[in-house]
Amino acid sequence: MKVSKLFLPTLKETPKDAVIKSHILMLRSGMIRKSASGLYSYLPLGFKVLKKVIQIAEEEMDKIGAQEFLPPILTSRELWEETGRYSLMGPQMWRIKDRHQQDFVLGPTHEESFTDLVRRELSSYKQLPLIVYQVYKKFRDEIRPRYGVMRGREFTMKDAYSYHADETDLSKTYEDMRKAYRQFFKRCGLDTVPVQADSGSMGGKTSEEFMVRSHIGEDTIIECPACGYVANAERAECTLDYEKKEEAFKTLETKDTPNIKTIEALTAFFQCSPKQFIKTLIYEALDQEKVVVLIRGDLEVNQVKLTNAMMGKEFQLAKDETVVTLTQAPVGFAGPVGLKNVKIIADESVRYIVNGITGANQKDQHLVNVNFERDFRVDEFFNLRLTKKGDSCPQCKKELHSFEGIEVGHIFKLGYKYTQDMKAVFLDASGKEQHPIMGCYGIGIDRTIATVIEQNHDEDGIIFPMSIAPYQVSILPLSEEAFEPAEKLYNELWKKGIETLLDDRDLRPGFKFKDADLIGIPIRVTLGKKTLAEGKAELKLRKEKTNTLVLLDELSEKIEQMIKTEMEILNS
């Protein structure tokens, strides 16, 4: 491709909407442009990268026997109702109506779609295992899209689903996937950390996330440097070392706490530890169901554990009006004592609080010496505590650390949820009807690209790994006499199948250098007056500072060798 003909709107200045490096660089290099919040168009350069990443994903999937499908983007409401997810899923599910007022969903994930497809054709164990996948758009109306394609509302995902006659077979595919994923990320030039995670509303058990360490990561990963325990904070456990104080129950009293609402302010007011407080949180689901959650004042509720405790139903903190209606008091004064007509659940920590402090369900008042059973009821106890840095390791009891990470891939053992709910069956060897057991496996394609850029850039721009670079070579003729040898090299390289850019624009050298660095093509060939006089050109890797002078005749072979070497490192 000749740059003069390429739609490549590079930007010299940083667009004001972008905050993180990958977003800034993807905009500046002309890879993407924004259409609306969380919605992006890929321009030719970006699309080339996207296609390369997809290609690698497809190769790795095909290698382990997965087969690619292309289902529709729209899915009917009925499908989602079969598994209960039409009501279980929160507002992130994009719901639309057709002209007949029929409800449809722009798929946020495709367990139902594929299981529906599979159950129609599945009859015998001889058809199993079956591994299916697609690389296509997903729609999630995110609460807050941000960071460019890192968290968009419409994005490309490689999602695979597997169906098995038994759990042993599922485990085998799960292992294959785990290896395929490592290989995929390696080939894209990413170092990933495998992390135990929670499968949330997907409804599974075993799962593993592929995380990339990054400060802009939206996930917190808990790790134990002592014994190697690693888990997503959403799933991480910690040693529960609650002890009940040997203290007699004191008389329940009401205290005036004018305008003192937060745990922090209350701690200062009462001159006691935050552990003395029974924090009372009111949650509400999409269908208005409410639940009151109690937890010790110094702890936080793990949203995923809460979802699991509520049988997979998603709850969010209730709106202020809801809190006011339920507690008859402004926000900040909620407590479990005297609450009626609502389910109350509590974290295990609450059992051990003696003579605790909590809101009085009246403006500017708190209750002291509150005790479980004597003063309030709890319908059910769960472990709802969010594990944090500083808690003790569930395995070795040493102190836990944490780091931020970007989730680029996720594999799950799903179990029977979807095949049971959707009545997918096959006949086993003994002629008995059975549900297949399922696995599901996702890779965020856009996010993978953003993460690669996040980890591979310098002050001048992107440094693409050879495997996913939009072009492998960029030729920069800097003077009049350089154009002819440049074009010759350009043709030679294309003959070898090497994707090459020729910057044939009538621009000053500095401009060409800046653009080449910005878009991050791995190999740069510079043809200038001085070196040309010696019959040589300058060869440089984007990721390295130094360059070498190479005879014109040897260029194409040298370049071919360089690409081979780079690709071998990524593929090994």
Place this chain on the structure above:
RNA sequence: CGGGGUAUAGCGCAGUUUGGUAGCGCACUGGUUUUGGGAACCAGCUGUCGGGGGUUCGAAUCCCUCUACCCCGACCA
């Protein structure tokens, strides 16, 4: 959804306090000179000042309203 902010040329911004009919840099078009790290000069083009309503002789500027986008939070009780 709560809080904060922004909206003026393709991009980045000034102008809004104090109302007087829109500007700077980059980009773009033509020309001359340049040519190894985003050139210089000359001459140009480019705007429903986010939308609607109001006040006023007159609104980018003041008032009301709507919308879009960004940031923080939404695990505060």
